[in-house]
Amino acid sequence: MAGPLPPKPGERDLCPVCGMLVSRYPHWIAVVAYRDGQAHFFDGAKDLFKYLGNLPRHAPGRSAGDIASIWVTEYYGLTRIDARRAFYVIGSDTPGPMGHEFVPLATRADAEEFLKEHRGRRILAFGEVTAELAARLDKGLFD
16 A cells, blocks of 8 residues: 655666666656665656566565555656556557556546547556566567
8 A cells, every 4th residue: 555655756866677867757757665765766657567577686685575655657647646556558659758658547537538549559457567568568569
C-alpha cells in the first residue's frame, strides 16, 4: 500500500535502469520507496517494471519485502498515484522519454478513454506487467 506522500527526486537522481536524469521528465517519474527511507526514481514506468523484475541486478541487497510503496505519475492529472492500483496503456501514439511506454492512468475508464484517443493497443493492470513485456516495448512489441 502506498504511503502518504511519495518522495521527490533531486536534480541529480539517475534512473538505476537506464542512467537518465529523472528530474528532466517530471511527467513520467516513477518511484520505489523503501521501508528504510531510501528511494529509487525512474524516468518512466517501463524502467520501473524492468527494475522490479530484476531487483538483484538493479538493487543488489534489496528484496520486494523491503519496498514500502511504488508510485507512477498519472498521465491526465500529473500526480503520483499508487502504481499497484494504476492501469497502463501500451502501444499508443504517446511516447515516453525512451520511446514506447506504459502510460499510467488512475482508473480503467481513464485507460479506456486514453486507449481510444491515442490509438493504444492494450490496457494492463499492475500484476499483468512483466519485465519481459517492458523489454519488448523497447522493440515496439505489445504482446
